[in-house]
Amino acid sequence: MRALVVDDSAVIRTVLTRILTGLGFEVIQAVNGKDALAKLQNVERPDIALVDWNMPEMNGYDFIRSVRAEQRWRDMPLMMVTTETEMEQVVRALAAGANEYLMKPFTPEMVQQKLAILGLAQS
Amino acid sequence: MALHPDDFRYICEFIREAAAIVLEPGKEYLVDTRLSPVATQCGLGDIAGVVRELRRSRHSPVAQKVVDALTTNETSFFRDLAPYQHLRQRVIPALMEARKNERTLDIWCGAASSGQEPFSMLMMMREDFPQLASWKVRFIATDISQVMLARCREGVYSQLEVNRGLPAPLLVKYFKKQGIDWQIDESLRKSVEWREFNLVGHAWSTLPSMDLIMLRNVMIYFDVPTKRGILANIRRVLRPDGYLFLGTAETTINVDESFQSEQVQSSCYRVKAA
Numbered sequence: 001m002r003a004l005v006v007d008d009s010a011v012i013r014t015v016l017t018r019i020l021t022g023l024g025f026e027v028i029q030a031v032n033g034k035d036a037l038a039k040l041q042n043v044e045r046p047d048i049a050l051v052d053w054n055m056p057e058m059n060g061y062d063f064i065r066s067v068r069a070e071q072r073w074r075d076m077p078l079m080m081v082t083t084e085t086e087m088e089q090v091v092r093a094l095a096a097g098a099n100e101y102l103m104k105p106f107t108p109e110m111v112q113q114k115l116a117i118l119g120l121a122q123s
Numbered sequence: 124m125a126l127h128p129d130d131f132r133y134i135c136e137f138i139r140e141a142a143a144i145v146l147e148p149g150k151e152y153l154v155d156t157r158l159s160p161v162a163t164q165c166g167l168g169d170i171a172g173v174v175r176e177l178r179r180s181r182h183s184p185v186a187q188k189v190v191d192a193l194t195t196n197e198t199s200f201f202r203d204l205a206p207y208q209h210l211r212q213r214v215i216p217a218l219m220e221a222r223k224n225e226r227t228l229d230i231w232c233g234a235a236s237s238g239q240e241p242f243s244m245l246m247m248m249r250e251d252f253p254q255l256a257s258w259k260v261r262f263i264a265t266d267i268s269q270v271m272l273a274r275c276r277e278g279v280y281s282q283l284e285v286n287r288g289l290p291a292p293l294l295v296k297y298f299k300k301q302g303i304d305w306q307i308d309e310s311l312r313k314s315v316e317w318r319e320f321n322l323v324g325h326a327w328s329t330l331p332s333m334d335l336i337m338l339r340n341v342m343i344y345f346d347v348p349t350k351r352g353i354l355a356n357i358r359r360v361l362r363p364d365g366y367l368f369l370g371t372a373e374t375t376i377n378v379d380e381s382f383q384s385e386q387v388q389s390s391c392y393r394v395k396a397a
Contacts, residue, residue, distance in 0.1 A: 085282055087300045090291060101291035103282055113288040116204055123204035123288075 001120065002026045002044070006036040006063065007052040007081070012104075016050055016081070019108045023121050033058030037066055045076055048120055050111075051098075053082035053089070061096055068097035077118050081106065126155050130174045134158070137177055138193050141186065142267055143323035143349040146193075157192040161185070191268040195344065198236040200289035201243045203371050206339070209389035210244070211251050214366050218334050219252070221364055227259045231333045231360070233322060234341035235264040238275035238307075239284070244337065245311050246293050261331070265320030272317050278307035323349060327356045334362055339390070340370035347378060354379040358394055367392045 003025040005016045017027045028043060030036035032055040051060040060080060067073045079100040080093045090101050100114050115121035134154050135146045146154065155170065162173050165185050176185045201207055222228060232241040241264040248255055266272050285294055285305045298305040320326055336357060342350050354375060361367060367382065369390040375382035385391040
């Protein structure tokens, strides 16, 4: 399985990559939404994208809207992974097309549980 | 001050008698970590002071605090997905078919801890079986700890707790942000009878007959004779066509052969037909 990790923080990208690799994913990294859209053009559709909200150039919310606007990515599972913890933000992300929402800080177990909800890992 | 071996032995004996929890030698660190705050809160100085208070009375508020502190409350929303899948796909539909005339369901969630399991079940039932809204569903959830029951009644969870296993659409639908925490919907909290209940106590006759019993991840703390006693009581409470769910690391095999596995993955059991 393949995961796209989109976060402007190198630390978070590294942490998520370690967790996902441990769960058997091959990981593609992108530093913001624009970079992620460009990478998606050149690779086979990932099984999931884990997306930060606040990033320069293109934020995660706009990335999710752009992905959902494209027929070929319409059913790609998307998980927001963010420091935004208000209900309004969770509602907005889901309305834009996110399938799951994980608030930072997170543990490897939390990532795995969220992936399990999406049928992408053991619970 | 280091935990005295006599005090450790006394605590082990007390918690075994009060809650059937077996503490093996080597668990001194656990007693030290969990009871030092109790000693401070109660103004007893150290664990030796707690032991003195327990020797004076085993029914004091301090005794309840010791039980609360030594009870493990590890839980999360939708912990292990397999039991919920089995409930959704097989058990609830089967029970609804079997009770279609009476339109009643009796469910007991034992060792409910801070409430994530009963609330997970209630959310699942509302989402997947909306027709149950017109049924008489009696949902009892119990725990040995009054502190945990107070938490359940309040239904307030930290960000870390809602991050663990709770699907985001259910967070949005059933929770409200309250400061930095999240509170579950009042109608869910009110739809549960929260009761204090000791699995090794003498209150089993106060439980009505049940269609479904969830007793997950608690038997692992008990020795085999205690497990046998609890399973014998479950047999009396569970209706002949009812279902029992244990934790995924728990089994009735070699403990009580009158149960048979209904589904291994979800640790679901039924009483064998006579």
